[in-house]
Amino acid sequence: MIPKILNDLKGGLIVSCQAKEGEPFDAPDRLSLFAQSAVLGGAVGIRSEGKNNTLYIVHSVEVPVIGLIKTAYPDGTVCITRTYTDVEKLLSVGTHMIAIDGTFRECNGFTGPEFIRKVRNRYTCPVMADIATVEEGLACVEAGATCLATTLSGYTPETKRKSQKSPDFKLLEELVKQTDIPVIAEGRIYTPDDAAKALKLGAWAVVVGTAITRPIDITSWFVEKLKESAQ
Numbered sequence: 654m655i656p657k658i659l660n661d662l663k664g665g666l667i668v669s670c671q672a673k674e675g676e677p678f679d680a681p682d683r684l685s686l687f688a689q690s691a692v693l694g695g696a697v698g699i700r701s702e703g704k705n706n707t708l709y710i711v712h713s714v715e716v717p718v719i720g721l722i723k724t725a726y727p728d729g730t731v732c733i734t735r736t737y738t739d740v741e742k743l744l745s746v747g748t749h750m751i752a753i754d755g756t757f758r759e760c761n762g763f764t765g766p767e768f769i770r771k772v773r774n775r776y777t778c779p780v781m782a783d784i785a786t787v788e789e790g791l792a793c794v795e796a797g798a799t800c801l802a803t804t805l806s807g808y809t810p811e812t813k814r815k816s817q818k819s820p821d822f823k824l825l826e827e828l829v830k831q832t833d834i835p836v837i838a839e840g841r842i843y844t845p846d847d848a849a850k851a852l853k854l855g856a857w858a859v860v861v862g863t864a865i866t867r868p869i870d871i872t873s874w875f876v877e878k879l880k881e882s883a884q
C-alpha cells in the first residue's frame with residue numbers, strides 16, 4: 654500500500670533546501686526561509702540535510718519533510734544517511750521520510766540495500782532510496798524501500814561522468830518500467846520543462862534543489878554564459 658506521505662507528494666514539486674558548509678545560506682533559519690518560500694510557490698514537500706536544519710524546517714512548513722544526513726565515502730563521493738545514529742537523529746526531529754543511500758557501496762559492512770532492509774525492520778518511518786543504477790533500484794525495492802529516487806546517478810564512481818549537465822531520464826524510465834513502487838526524479842533538473850518531462854516519463858514527483866535554492870550556482874550559470882558570449 655502507498656503510504657499517505659507519498660500520496661501527498663504525488664505529481665508535485667519537492668524542493669531540496671541545502672547549502673554547502675560555510676556558504677551564506679548555511680544556517681537553519683536561512684534554509685527554512687527557502688523552505689517557506691518554496692511552499693508559498695506551491696512545493697508539496699521539502700528535502701532537507703542535517704539534524705538542525707531539518708528540525709527548523711519541520712517546524713516552519715506544513716508539508717512533508719524528507720530528511721537526510723550527508724557524509725562522504727573514503728574516496729570523497731557523497732554518502733547519504735548510512736548509520737543508525739543518523740537515522741535516529743532525523744527521527745528525533747520529526748522527519749517524515751528518511752532518504753538513505755541505496756547504492757551498492759559498503760558502509761560499516763553493509764551495502765545500501767542491506768542497510769535499508771535493516772532500517773525498515775527496525776523503524777516505521779518511510780524510506781526514500783537514493784540510487785544511481787537500475788540494479789541498485791531493484792535491490793532497494795526488494796529490501797523494502799518505500800520509494801526510489803534517481804539522486805545519485807552521476808555521483809558514484811561507477812556513474813560519474815565528466816560532464817553531468819542533464820537529468821538521467823533513461824534511469825528514470827527504466828525504474829518506472831521495472832518496479833512497482835513510486836520513482837522520484839532527482840538530480841540536475843534545472844528547468845520547469847525538464848521537471849514536466851520527468852512527470853511525463855512516469856516520475857511520481859520531482860525534486861529540484863540547485864536551480865531553486867543555490868544562488869551561488871545559479872549566478873555562476875549566468876556569469877559563465879556572459880563570459881562565453883564575450884569571447
Ligand SMILES: CC(=O)N[C@H](C=O)[C@@H](O)[C@H](O)[C@H](O)COP(=O)(O)O
Nearest residue numbers: 669731804808840841842861862863
Ligand atoms: C548528489 C547530491 O549530493 N545530492 C544531494 C542530495 O540530497 C543534493 O546536493 C542535491 O541538491 C539534490 O539531490 C537535488 O539535486 P539538484 O541540486 O541537482 O537539483
